[in-house]
Amino acid sequence: MPTYAVGDLQGCYDQLMQLLERIRFDPAHDRLWLAGDLVNRGPRSLEVLRFVRDLGDRAVTVLGNHDLHLLAVWQDRHHHFKSNDTLLPIIEAPDCDELCHWLRRQPLLHHDAQLDYVMVHAGLPPQWDLATAQRLAGEVEAVLQGEDFVAFMENMYGNKPRYWSEDLRGWERLRFAVNCFTRLRFCTAGGELDFHHKGKPGSEEGDVMPWFTVPQRQSRDQRILFGHWSTLGFHHADNVVALDTGCLWGGALTALRLEDGAAFHLDCPAVCAPGAD
Numbered sequence: 001m002p003t004y005a006v007g008d009l010q011g012c013y014d015q016l017m018q019l020l021e022r023i024r025f026d027p028a029h030d031r032l033w034l035a036g037d038l039v040n041r042g043p044r045s046l047e048v049l050r051f052v053r054d055l056g057d058r059a060v061t062v063l064g065n066h067d068l069h070l071l072a073v074w075q076d077r078h079h080h081f082k083s084n085d086t087l088l089p090i091i092e093a094p095d096c097d098e099l100c101h102w103l104r105r106q107p108l109l110h111h112d113a114q115l116d117y118v119m120v121h122a123g124l125p126p127q128w129d130l131a132t133a134q135r136l137a138g139e140v141e142a143v144l145q146g147e148d149f150v151a152f153m154e155n156m157y158g159n160k161p162r163y164w165s166e167d168l169r170g171w172e173r174l175r176f177a178v179n180c181f182t183r184l185r186f187c188t189a190g191g192e193l194d195f196h197h198k199g200k201p202g203s204e205e206g207d208v209m210p211w212f213t214v215p216q217r218q219s220r221d222q223r224i225l226f227g228h229w230s231t232l233g234f235h236h237a238d239n240v241v242a243l244d245t246g247c248l249w250g251g252a253l254t255a256l257r258l259e260d261g262a263a264f265h266l267d268c269p270a271v272c273a274p275g276a277d
Contacts, residue, residue: 003115004255004264005033007243008227010066011042011086012271013051015253019266023255027058033110033258035227035243036064036121036182038103039087042248042271045070046089049099060110063144064121064228065182067103071144072153074100080153104144108181109137115258118219122228123184126191126217127164133219136177143174162193185229187211200231212240225256234263248272 004023009016025032038052038061039045052059072080073087074096081087090096110119111134124133143152155171156178168176179193186194186208197204201213210232211217212224220239227244234254235242247253250270256263 001029001031003031003033003258005035005117005119005225005241005243005258006255007035007245007253008037008064008230008247009034009039009042009048009253010037010248011039011045011048012247012253012268013042013044013047015247015266015268016048016051019253019255019264022266023257023264027055030058032059033119033225034059034061035119035225036062037066037227037244038064039070039090040066041084041086043086045086046093046099049090049103050095053099053102060119061106062110062119062121063103063106063108063182067106068156068178068182071100071104072156075150075153104149107137108140108178109133116223117225117258118222119225121182121226123180123211123226124217124219124224125164125180125184125187125193125211126189126214126219128180129218130222137181140174140177140181159193159195164191182228184211185232187214189214198231200233203231212238234265236261236263 032055034052038048052061070087074091077091156175158175161168161172161176164176183195184193186197186204188207194208197208201210224240226242229242230244230246230249232242234245241256243254243256245252245254247268248271250268252265252267254263254265
């Protein structure tokens, strides 16, 4: 019963089907983990959502920034919709409400103690150990699934605060957590989040560094899977595995078999011009 972790799809349904055929994925016996950003920019986000939803407990997906953006557009299309979004087929689908209610019940962090892996979409700030990350993920998930969901969608966007503190409260606390789970790439050794740099490691300026290379980060003993960082590519070091290999941009779609660490890469045609998100 192998478990395969797959990087960002962003609506690339056809490529997902080809990759699953290549690895001979059997939904009756195998499990599929998805590192978030199921939707947007690519051409078949609706089909991706339906496929993953229909896998039931054979699939685990964590929420990415584009998945949360879909939920915001669902709640207020005129306020949140962007010109380069490809979300209208979902918004106009007869099962839109069903799909979005399913999506808002998905986690921001998944931990499997038996396989000894943690999965998030983007990263963890250096101050958080696993227990803290799980607690913060639970706080956000409770709001996403609760009565304050619409209000949270209106207060989710923004780059501040940049520093973690247990004293953070309300929308600022939740926004910081969401930005770490779904947008983080670089930060300082002191934990200040940086959203300016989006290139591969070595392209940054100043005192920022990839979040997973911060000395003495509290999650360094955890094996962490993440996506989000297409310019980083496949990275298997520092006790982390980066799975976003730029399928959308003409790179590859990657699956990692967690039981033995075998990686499978499907070369993909470019759907969008090269970018980082």
